[in-house]
Amino acid sequence: MSTKVHELRLEKTQRLATQSDKAHNRWHPAIPPALRVDNGDEVLLDTLDALDCQIQASHSVADAVNWDLNAAHPLSGPIWINGAEPGDLLEVELLDIIP
Numbered sequence: 001m002s003t004k005v006h007e008l009r010l011e012k013t014q015r016l017a018t019q020s021d022k023a024h025n026r027w028h029p030a031i032p033p034a035l036r037v038d039n040g041d042e043v044l045l046d047t048l049d050a051l052d053c054q055i056q057a058s059h060s061v062a063d064a065v066n067w068d069l070n071a072a073h074p075l076s077g078p079i080w081i082n083g084a085e086p087g088d089l090l091e092v093e094l095l096d097i098i099p
Contacts, residue, residue, distance in 0.1 A: 003042055006035050008076055010046040015053050016074040023048065025072035033080035048074040
């Protein structure tokens with residue numbers, strides 16, 4: 001069986017609210033999966049920074065007073081694993097992390 005590769009790409013300069021079909025800010029069973037994968041598949045997954053794209057390379061320390069510190073941290077996904085059941089233990093192998 002060959003491994004299938006899925007991609008969940010986010011625009012890393014846009015806030016979570018503009019791409020809520022691929023990311024969320026809380027765990028809730030009503031949030032639909034952004035991807036559905038099979039056991040053994042690979043996922044290329046983008047993430048946003050903890051302050052939801054408020055920090056840009058052009059900013060200085062002085063810009064920190066304008067950051068919304070109530071912004072909930074963005075979470076990529078959710079990802080549905082076909083065949084997984086509530087209570088199952090899932091093993092995730094990180095193949096690479098690129099900052």
